[in-house]
Amino acid sequence: MTAMVIIGAGQAAGQTAASLRQGGYKDEIVILGDEAHPPYQRPPLSKQYLSGEHGLERVYLRPEKFYADQSIDLRTGVTVSSINRTQKTVMLDDSQIIHYDKLLIATGSRPRKLNIEGSDLKGIHYLRTIADVDGIREAMKSAKSVCIVGGGYIGLEVASVAVVAGLEVNVLEMEDRILQRVTTSRMSEFYHSLHSNRGVKIHVNTACSGFSGVDGKVAEVICGASAINADLVIVGIGIIPNVELARDAGIDCGNGILVNDHCQTSDPDIYAAGDCTNHPNPILNRRLRLESVPNAMDQARTAAANMLGGDKIYAAVPWFWSDQYELKLQMVGFSMDGETEVLRGDKDTNQFAVFYLHEGAVVAVDAVNSPREFMVAKQLYGKQVNAADLSNPEFELKSLVGK
């Protein structure tokens, strides 16, 4: 009897277990998760789960009974303290030892924390887990004014939910525009005015320098000489990959756990998948560390196939999405890879796409309420296109794709 052990119980972990069973593996599968829940989807946490539109069962990747049905030994609320590569074991914090034949590290990432004056006050939240969002939802019931530190996708998604819920919302962004790290100034401007029109106050070039409180609870966010009233603060300033278990076991790590195109680490019996990995992308021709669900799912399928002795390569164009208000933003690739922007549609209608070309080839798209443009970009990646065709709304995108 062989054992496949999975550290972590996020989407990569859950999908790997499912893919191992789909691949015909009959022996032991153990999932070791430190949260109280079976593998669940994180994207809805800052969207439909925060707003209350989706309940827990809708967030779970698969129903809770799936794991028992499939004889997957799902252990929640357990913490792995170390990996022993010589013995091929992992040790839990209660000293229990579990043997593995193949190990998958899917430890994900954790929010980057602020360490400034007052950052330990009550009312300051981070958003990564179901428990985090349960805390935020509870706080939102009595909150009047929420301040979001960080104008990235998580922060802006939370802003849209909070302002729709009737709260006063301020967003602080250190850089000179929101979404600075992830998109172009055109998209930043669009989202800035969208949020402003809905009543969100965005403060760019504004760093949070501390918090002041009353009775141990946050009351103000301090930004240098000025202060903003807030009885609820949500910090979304990026994530840190959880590499420590791998690194302490002597597995090669850089910005993330280093894996090859088979999702295999520097130890051939140990694989890694999801947010925690740094992997080569043969299509983009560079290494990436991605904070993305499609990446977690695809790497999981790749890792599972190779853990079973297969020869599957992970090669996919990255894609992402973000829901804010009634707008669905779907993205393919990285806009900074292109030097030419081609607008298709009209920004004023909230339905448009920006294609990004590098030397005439499509390398990215940002599609707002434009699923056709998103789907075409997924298939056109790296292909030469005529910019005039893309910007012409009468031009049938369908003619560019197909078999």
Added chain:
Amino acid sequence: MPSVKFIEHDGTEHVVDGNIGDSLMIVATSNLVPGIDADCGGECSCATCHVIVDDAWMDRAGSASDSEESMLDLNPDRGSNSRLSCQIPLTEELDGIVVQLPEFQY
């Protein structure tokens, strides 16, 4: 419990039961039916749960929303009976529904 028959591209059949209200996508992933990736988890954001509904069931399966239609429109495997399985909730009326899976999800 209503049952669903998924037919893989190579002809392999999977007949599985599902809860009323669950989408066909959830019925597939909960039962390890291969060929449905469902990367976005049922938000009509990715089109990786594409199915082709058997003729006899098309009316009862309902029709695609505008956004679903747009996602399907540029799918190279698109047929006239194409749907995203995350957008078809299972009902008593759909007991026995038959859907084909495409060779690839895009």
